[in-house]
Amino acid sequence: MDINSVLLIFPKKFVENTLYLAVSVAKSLNTDLKILILEREEEIKRDKIESILNSENIEYDIFIEKNGLKSKATKFIENYHPDLLIIPHEKIDPMVHIFKHPEAEKFVEKFEDVSIIFAIESSREIKKPIIYIDPNQDSVEYVKRAYNVLKKVCGNVEFIYSFHEEFYEYSLSKTHPDAEARSIINELYEEGLRKSKELIAKAVGKEVTLKVIKGDPKKEVPFFAHQNGYDILSVNIENEDKKSFIENSQITIGLFKG
Amino acid sequence: MEHHTLFSLFGIEVSKTFLYWLSIAIFVGTYTMIILEKFFDRVAAALFGGALAIFIGVQSSEHAWEAIDHNTIFLLLGMMIIVSVLIESGFFSILSIKALQFTKGKPLNILLTFTMLTAVLSAFLDNVTTVLFMTPILIGITRKLKLPPVPYVIAIILASNIGGTATLIGDPPNIIIGSIGKFTFNDFIINLAPIIIVTHIIGTIAFTFQMKIKGQLEPRIKDPKELEKLISAEASEFDVVLMRKGLIVFGITIILFFLHHALHLEPGTVALFMATILLLWSGESPEKIFERVEWATLMFFIGLFIVIGGMESTGVFETLAEFTASLIKDPMSGILILGPLSALISGIVDNIPFTMAMAKVLAELTNEVSFNTEPLWWALALGACLGGNLTIIGASANVVASGLSAREGYPISFIEFLKAGTPITIVTVIVALLLLYLRYLIFGV
Known part of the structure; x- marks a missing residue:
């Protein structure tokens, strides 16, 4: 690798x-x-x-x-x-x-x-990297590869996970009562967070900073990265929204293999 | 099918004249409730008036359904969906940042830029589309600059109704006049556009003066450095792929609007069809998009259409049109009678049924009288379109923009609009009709 x-x-x-x-x-x-x-x-x-x-x-x-x-x-x-x-x-x-x-x-x-x-x-130069994690799509290999490269180049590496709450809200509102839908959404959020942490732990093997935001990742993650002074955003090259991540990003994009 | 009224249940036979006056009473009652917005919700009042007309039997439910102008409802719904997708993509946020940078955050620059842009766009686009497009941007900017958004929103409403008067496709009354009076796109450009350019300039000066007096053009952020910092620091999330899809569909919709006559398609059909294409193509959740649709505004229109449909079915508009026509003895006096009267009526009721009735009367008049009736058609167009600025329910664009403004937390009251809109309507109607009058006086009828 x-x-x-x-x-x-x-x-x-x-x-x-x-x-x-x-x-x-x-x-x-x-x-x-x-x-x-x-x-x-x-x-x-x-x-x-x-x-x-x-x-x-x-x-x-x-x-x-x-x-x-x-x-x-x-x-x-x-x-x-x-x-x-x-x-x-x-x-x-x-x-x-x-x-x-x-x-x-x-x-x-x-x-x-x-x-x-x-x-x-x-x-x-690149000094402040952030790696986007999608626990449902990303592999340990992707996280490992992105982390290894960016760690060597920049030193400190941070991770980001975005929970697309709205997406689940609209999907669940059709089939579940409000309170039940809310409870499922909270469970999904916790599950996503847990899976992200596990993915990072498997790939990196140590405690790292994981930023958690809410919203459509392809929109919110590039915006967050830009607004918070990161100079490279890492995305899995196989991510289904790769094109959107590239077009929505105002900073350098790192597309790493899975 | 026999038409029943609530009275016939009690064995009381009512005359057509009674229903005629009942339809007027329902209209006046509904209108009063709309004005008394502190006590009644505007949307509930309009729906109540409409339902009451059907319940009592002023018109049948079938007729009420037909009275709803489906073209307007489809147009509103379709354009609201397209605009919602564009809002979701971040397009308006980006545009608002660009506008903020262009105007340098100066209130006067904002007012002049937006009114001019709205007037020009309204001449070639439907007024509703224009305000749907401009209102979110304007509210975004004024909010950032801590300016009161309401007067600025009213300014673009007024500009959209003025600008829409310039062309055949700019405002629904012009489409009706063009169709019944057999006028072409160029006829409107030649006869109305020069008058509207002058009217818009004078209207803008008058409104600017009005805002200046009220202190609404005073910058709230006085420190230039703070302002510069605010403008340069502005950023927004966006989705280029979604913006691209939204703008492609929007662009095709506009092209189809231009071609709708040739294609024998109503603008409402075009808008709704293109909106469904965008929903499918964008992959956005319809529930999310529908959340941004102004359902209350659509319901308000439905209620109002039924109330007005009641007056239409009992012949109120015919009487009004015939009365107006009876006052006209020659084209020059006709301009001075028909113009202001059309403005007044259009400001109070929806200008579409009135223009329709009046245009039919003018078409008959053209066959009967020996003088040239062309000046009367232009007076009707100017009065019906510019009169829409008189009240908040005078034109579709007013209702839509005020609905959007209320949703953002800045409701526009009936009285507030009246105070701002009436002086400008009076000024613009006088200027426009005077220019029309002078033109025929100098160059002959």
Whole structure:
């Protein structure tokens, strides 16, 4: 489950912040860094990239391919089998996001067999991570992988669980009287909390901070993370609402394999 | 089927004239109860009036059912569902933050931006849709800035009724006039839009002045740094996927509104159909969405439609329309008679049945008289649409926006609306009719 290879892809342009972020991740994980640039015009920046990497004292390889995120990058990933991909993406205003679905986002959405850090361009490092836990969907492997990577990179790691109370309220109100529905909801809440703690305990093996909020996770968790100054939100790459988590997040998203 | 009244049970035969006056009495009684809102709930009063009309036998239950304007109810329900999904997605919260940043939190900027936007949107969208869209944003902003939301909500109600007058599709009375009077979209743009632009500007100046005098334009957060901090710190949760779905459906609905004549579909059918598509596509729980639907507002309309239907079936509107027509001797005096009278009646009763009755009378008048009746049609349009601003129940948009405002904790009383709406209605009706009059005076009928 260790991360032995990190691949940084610049789909359109070179982003200095993401390079520094990737260097810090690779160094923390004690691995070399491969960089794939998918825009020939960016070749002119090779010297700059090399000088940064040399000054950071890290093992690296740089590959430059013709523009083609889908074909070239997919082929490259298939041949190289990285354990972790890092891809920069611009922070998009939600109003603009409604009408815009960037290439990088589409690319990230289709992968499920490689962990990805989808880094906000303005982010130069990650220091305050939070891992989202869905006790009904997530596996011990996901929590372990996300925790191991983020622990090495950032040190302190926190977890978050969101109980979608409304969802149960509406479902149960059709079939149960109010008091009975409320009692079942409370039981479901306790059960979710217990399962989350058990999942974390199995994966991490020690006491950690678990934040508990209420509401639709795909909306509330990204908002909570952003509002509370976290700089990376980890989500299971197989989460059924992955697309929503990516689009609703204003910070870097870590998509870890289960 | 024979029509029975409660009186026939006791062997008392009642004349049509009696039912005629009874329908008026029920209407006046209902209206009084609506005005006396401290003692009676507005929705309960309207439903009571409607049920009473059926119970006594002013009209049969079949006729009462037919009197409910299904197009209006479907339109309201459909648009309320679509807007509810958009609210759930966080769209309005984001829009409210954008508006806050754009207006820099200044009350005058907020007032001018929102009234202008509402008037323009209302010209091309249904007024109800516009206020359903604008009210949550406006309440969100004013609440953040600690401003009293009610005068601002009233301002957009007034703007929506003024803006809606400019085009064939902007307000239901115009659709009726266009259909019966055989006027095109361009006829409305040429004849009414320039008048409405001037009327809107003057109306806005008058309302701004009124708010200024009452101190409602005074910023509550005086410290610029605090204001800047408030604006920049604003954030909201959102769901881009749901917003996208909601806006796609909303956009298609608007396109279908434009095409509804060609498609032979009523706007209500379009709205309800698109709302069901959104419910299916979004996967949102219908119970959650229905919680945001203004059921009380829909019930209020149903009650009011039945009360007015009673007057319609007993011939009250025909009498009113014929009386108005009997006063008209030539087009120029007709503008001065028909315009204010339409405004007054439309402000008191729903403007749809009145416009319908009056338009039929005008169509007959056109065949009978030798003068050009076109100025009378435009006077009717101006009076019926602008008159909707007179009272809180004068137009559908007023009822819907006040319902939304009440739900957010800011009820608008009948008197409060009357105080704010009446002066503006008087000013705008005078300005609009004067411009229409001058136009025909200068360029000839």
